[in-house]
Amino acid sequence: xxxxxxxxxxxxxxxxxxxxxxxxxxxxxxxxxxxxxxxxxxxxxxxxxxxxxxxxxxxxxxxxxxxxxxxxxxxxxxxxxxxxxxxxxxxxxxxxxxxxxxxxxxxxxxxxxxxxxxxxxxxxxxxxxxxxxxxxxxxxxxxxxxxxxxxxxxxxxxxxxxxxxxxxxxxxxxxxxxxxxxxxxxxxxxxxxxxxxxxxxxxxxxxxxxxxxxxxxxxxxxxxxxxxxxxxxxxxxxxxxxxxxxxxxxxxxxxxxxxxxxxxxxxxxxxxxxxxxxxxxxxxxxxxxxxxxxxxxxxxxxxxxxxxxxxxxxxxxxxxxxxxx
Amino acid sequence: xxxxxxxxxxxxxxxxxxxxxxxxxxxxxxxxxxxxxxxxxxxxxxxxxxxxxxxxxxxxxxxxxxxxxxxxxxxxxxxxxxxxxxxxxxxxxxxxxxxxxxxxxxxxxxxxxxxxxxxxxxxxxxxxxxxxxxxxxxxxxxxxxxxxxxxxxxxxxxxxxxxxxxxxxxxxxxxxxxxxxxxxxxxxxxxxxxxxxxxxxxxxxxxxxxxxxxxxxxxxxxxxxxxxxxxxxxxxxxxxxxxxxxxxxxxxxxxxxxxxxxxxxxxxxxxxxxxxxxxxxxxxxxxxxxxxxxxxxxxxxxxxxxxxxxxxxxxxxxxxxxxxxxxxxx
Numbered sequence: 001x002x003x004x005x006x007x008x009x010x011x012x013x014x015x016x017x018x019x020x021x022x023x024x025x026x027x028x029x030x031x032x033x034x035x036x037x038x039x040x041x042x043x044x045x046x047x048x049x050x051x052x053x054x055x056x057x058x059x060x061x062x063x064x065x066x067x068x069x070x071x072x073x074x075x076x077x078x079x080x081x082x083x084x085x086x087x088x089x090x091x092x093x094x095x096x097x098x099x100x101x102x103x104x105x106x107x108x109x110x111x112x113x114x115x116x117x118x119x120x121x122x123x124x125x126x127x128x129x130x131x132x133x134x135x136x137x138x139x140x141x142x143x144x145x146x147x148x149x150x151x152x153x154x155x156x157x158x159x160x161x162x163x164x165x166x167x168x169x170x171x172x173x174x175x176x177x178x179x180x181x182x183x184x185x186x187x188x189x190x191x192x193x194x195x196x197x198x199x200x201x202x203x204x205x206x207x208x209x210x211x212x213x214x215x216x217x218x219x220x221x222x223x224x225x226x227x228x229x230x231x232x233x234x235x236x237x238x239x240x241x242x243x244x245x246x247x248x249x250x251x252x253x254x255x256x257x258x259x260x261x262x263x264x265x266x267x268x269x270x271x272x273x274x275x276x277x278x279x280x281x282x283x284x285x286x287x288x289x290x291x292x293x294x295x296x297x298x299x300x301x302x303x304x305x306x307x308x309x310x311x312x313x314x315x316x317x318x319x320x321x322x323x324x325x
Numbered sequence: 326x327x328x329x330x331x332x333x334x335x336x337x338x339x340x341x342x343x344x345x346x347x348x349x350x351x352x353x354x355x356x357x358x359x360x361x362x363x364x365x366x367x368x369x370x371x372x373x374x375x376x377x378x379x380x381x382x383x384x385x386x387x388x389x390x391x392x393x394x395x396x397x398x399x400x401x402x403x404x405x406x407x408x409x410x411x412x413x414x415x416x417x418x419x420x421x422x423x424x425x426x427x428x429x430x431x432x433x434x435x436x437x438x439x440x441x442x443x444x445x446x447x448x449x450x451x452x453x454x455x456x457x458x459x460x461x462x463x464x465x466x467x468x469x470x471x472x473x474x475x476x477x478x479x480x481x482x483x484x485x486x487x488x489x490x491x492x493x494x495x496x497x498x499x500x501x502x503x504x505x506x507x508x509x510x511x512x513x514x515x516x517x518x519x520x521x522x523x524x525x526x527x528x529x530x531x532x533x534x535x536x537x538x539x540x541x542x543x544x545x546x547x548x549x550x551x552x553x554x555x556x557x558x559x560x561x562x563x564x565x566x567x568x569x570x571x572x573x574x575x576x577x578x579x580x581x582x583x584x585x586x587x588x589x590x591x592x593x594x595x596x597x598x599x600x601x602x603x604x605x606x607x608x609x610x611x612x613x614x615x616x617x618x619x620x621x622x623x624x625x626x627x628x629x630x631x632x633x634x635x636x637x638x639x640x641x642x643x644x645x646x647x648x649x650x651x652x653x654x655x
Contacts, residue, residue, distance in 0.1 A: 025465065051465060057495055059488035062454045066492060069458020072436075072443065073393075075465060077458075092451050092485070100446075103650050104426050105436040140650040163652045240651075 004182040007175040009149035010114075011040050013156035014078065016186060018048055021076065024160055027054040027063055028080030028114075037082045038116060038175060060089035064113060068097050068165075071111040076160055084115035084169065085129045098165040099140030108163035112156075118171040118210055118261055119293075119309055124300035130209075130262035130293075132238055135167055136271070142191060143238040145169040147212035149180040151236055154189030162191055169238075171210045171261075178213065194242035196249065200229030203322050204249040206272055207259040208235040211310060215259055218315035228323045238268055243275060250276055254285035255322045259315055264292035286325035291318050332387075332551040333544055341611050342620070344386060344543050348378040348599050350624050351402025354411065357628050358401075358418055362578045366636070367418055369431040374399035376541070376573035377505060379598035382406055383546030384503055384568075387554045388473055393441045393463075395456040395474035398433060399505065399572070403475075408440045411627055415635030428641035441470075450476055450483030453502065457489045460498035460563075471499040471557040473550070478567075479510020479518050481527065490563065494531040499557035501550065502565050505540065507572035512584045525567035533563050540568030541598040544605075570598075 004012065017024050025048075026041060032055035035042030045053040056063050060081060067077035081087045087094070094113070101109045119128035135141050142164050146152040152170065159166035197212060198219055207215045212234050219230035231249050235242065250256055256276060258269035269290040276288060291310045299305050355373050362371040374381055377399045385394060385403035396403045404414060416424035417435050425435035434444045443459070445452050456474035463470045476486060481504050493500045504524045508515050521527070528535020534556070538549050546568060553564035571593035575582035606612035641647060 027461075054461075054496070057488075057491045059492050061485050062457060062488035062492035065451070065454020065485065065489065066458035066461050069455040069460070070462040070465070071458075072455070073438075073459050073462045075462050092448055093454060096446055096448055097451060097455060099650070102652050103648075104430045104434065106427075106652075107436060107438065108652050142651065163654060 001181040002184055003179050004149045005176050006149045006152050006170075006178045007038060007040060009153040009182045010156055010170055011042070012182065013153040014041065015044070017157055017160045018044070018052065020186070023074065024076045024078065025052040025054065026078050026080065027056050027067065029056060029058055029063075029082050031055060031080050036080065038172065041080070060086050061093050064090035064093040065097065067111045067113070068093060068101070068109065071109045071165075072101070072107060076110045078112045078114060078160065080114045081116070083123070083127050084117035084131045085126050087113065087115055087131055094135065094141065094165070095138045099138045101140075102164065103140055109165050110160075110163045112159045112166050112168050114168045114170060116172050117169050118173055119298045119305060120173040120210070122300065122302060122305060123298070125297040128298035130260070132169055133262055133267050136239055136268055140165070141239060142166040143169065144191060144236065145171075145209045145238055146236055147171070147174065147209050147234055149178065149182045151189060151195070151234075153182050154187050155191070155236065157186075157188045158191050161188060166191070169209065173210050174213075189236070192237050192240045192242055194245040195234045195236055196231060196245065197234045198230060198232040200231035200253070202228045202253055203230045203255045203257060203319060204233060204253045205230050205257045205259060205315075205319070206233045206235065206246060208238065209261060211259045211261050211315075214310070214312045215315055217312045218319055221312070221316055222319050222323065226323060228319070230319060241272070241275075246272065246276070247280060250280050251283050254283050255325065256284070256288045257291065257315070257318050257322055258288065259291045259310060261310060262292055263295050264290050265295050267292055286322050289318050289322060291315055330548060332548045338611050341606060341609070342616070344382055344547070345602060345606060345612065346620050346624070347382045347386070347402050347406050348543060348602065349621060350405055350627070351378050351381060352599060353624050353628055354401055354405075354414070357632060359578055361419070368420070371578040372398040372432070372576070373572075373574040373578070374401055376571045376593065376598065377507060378402055379543035379546050379602065380503065380505055380540040380568040380570055383543040384473060384550040386547050387550035388471070391441070391468075391470045392554070393443065393456070393459050393470060393472040395443050395445070395452050395472060396433060397445050397475040397477065397505065399507070400475055401433060404433065404442060407442050409437065409442060411631035412634045415631040416638055419635050419638070420640065421635060421638040422641040423638055427647060429647065449480030450485035453485050453489035454492065457493045457498055457500055460493060460500040461496065463499055464496070469558055471501060471554050473501045473503070473554070475503045475505055477510055478504055478506040478515055478524050479513060481524055482518060490531045490533070490565070493563045494533050497560060497562035499560070500563040501553045501557055502563065503550070504565060504567040505570060506567050507570045508589075509572050509576070509582075509585060511576040523567060525565055528565040531563075533565065535565040535567070537567040537569060540570035541596045541601060543598060543602050
């Protein structure tokens with residue numbers, strides 16, 4: 001099986017869908033001639049032409065709005081935000097137009113907005129955001145956030161084929177730091193389905209995106225030192241949440257750690273914690289703990305960014321508290 | 326862009342009467358909507374297009390059935406020109422179960438993909454990028470349709486106006502944007518919206534045609550829009566048309582527009598779009614008292630029929646199905 005980086009897997013998935021379906025097209029800033037700020041779409045213009053790989057003006061609201069319009073009449077646009085941070089410029093288009101279209105009009109809206117997100121790349125306050133919680137609260141937007149190359153390819157294909165607006169959150173730190181097996185076949189992963197990335201009976205760790213990799217390391221360390229078995233649920237999709245997989249794991253372990261790179265207050269973890277409290281209170285043997293970034297903008301200078309972000313140590317320490325509870 | 330009379334030469338007497346019918350229909354429809362609001366039967370916002378009939382009708386009349394209409398809240402008549410029927414519009418305003426949005430949204434905020442009508446949302450300007458996206462799809466598929474969208478002079482200050490025009494002009498998309506300059510954005514007069522000479526000058530910044538027209542003259546509106554439509558159809562890209570009118574009523578039904586000087590309203594009342602057109606048709610001997618009565622009676626009975634139909638139609642019953650936000654694949 002071919003081994004690919006995370007970014008190659010996204011690129012491969014996009015390419016296959018463009019080959020497969022002529023109604024799929026790309027629009028965004030610098031994605032054509034230049035091949036994208038991160039080179040996700042390198043070579044696409046040469047293969048698919050400027051009608052399907054559209055270099056646009058710098059106008060995020062127009063990019064997302066135009067994707068909505070094209071999707072309304074049956075095309076399958078994929079809009080790239082150069083950095084997830086810039087999607088704030090398209091907020092009205094997403095939360096008022098895209099999110100409310102099916103509810104109001106019962107019309108399919110098959111569009112994807114790609115959001116290169118996350119920190120640990122020294123991007124500072126305007127190139128490092130984790131945008132998921134802004135949109136998690138908006139009914140009508142699906143959100144996926146793959147952590148591995150395998151999931152990245154399977155989910156970009158699923159997002160493109162979904163008849164609803166899907167925000168595809170791709171973590172920039174993972175782009176070239178994570179490699180994995182990616183089958184050279186046409187496979188599509190279901191949206192709304194979490195994946196247990198490590199099996200265990202003692203503690204449930206719920207995470208997604210970049211934090212999966214630090215969580216796996218922390219869990220191995222805890223196991224090596226204490227023999228504690230952590231089960232890691234990789235959400236993969238944030239909206240709709242896979243409550244079944246979350247609940248099954250929590251029922252088994254009775255202890256829960258939720259980890260995300262996004263800031264803690266009002267994050268995805270808060271909702272998951274509330275769901276577990278409402279549904280599985282009697283199964284719990286310890287308070288639910290959340291690990292996330294500090295409630296502040298992402299800082300620029302490396303020592304500050306390292307202090308700000310969750311990491312293997314912070315996850316390990318939280319796991320240890322739960323183990324001892 | 327020049328006002329081109331070629332397009333007027335192609336209009337038949339029947340077309341002239343159609344324009345008259347639709348303008349009169351729009352006014353009567355809006356009167357009945359206003360009555361329903363005052364009776365407490367319409368509970369949401371009611372925005373009048375009184376004074377805007379020539380702009381709404383003349384522009385939409387320049388479209389073919391394959392073209393797309395993205396109307397604003399003062400363009401009710403444009404829906405009818407594009408083929409929408411009165412019963413459906415009444416159901417929609419009254420929030421009935423069988424309305425296009427099944428009660429989930431009101432007024433002109435519906436879409437009809439068959440008629441190619443896509444209603445506005447309340448955020449001014451937010452539909453211009455979406456209209457541009459439909460225009461992009463037309464170009465993508467190498468079709469010959471065009472997209473007609475509207476914005477107010479106030480709404481033309483919203484960022485989406487600029488983004489969508491920057492986007493569409495570079496890609497030469499078949500988009501026609503009408504700026505309905507009706508002198509007031511809610512309570513704010515036009516001189517507080519721009520210090521530019523005219524709103525159509527904004528076109529210069531995008532390298533596209535921009536023209537200012539008398540928005541109370543339905544024939545001028547029609548012929549200028551038709552020219553922009555044909556230009557877009559030929560792949561020459563977007564145009565801006567500033568149509569100068571007057572908002573003859575308040576921002577919404579609850580607003581008595583005390584801030585508008587009576588003398589200003591009186592001045593514009595002399596240019597009432599329907600009366601102007603009517604006397605022109607009388608002069609041209611296309612219209613006479615008997616044809617006029619025939620048309621107005623037809624309109625009255627159509628509106629009465631729609632009212633009876635919609636007022637007797639059931640309100641929606643809350644159900645899980647009505648609150649779905651995602652289309653589920655089978």
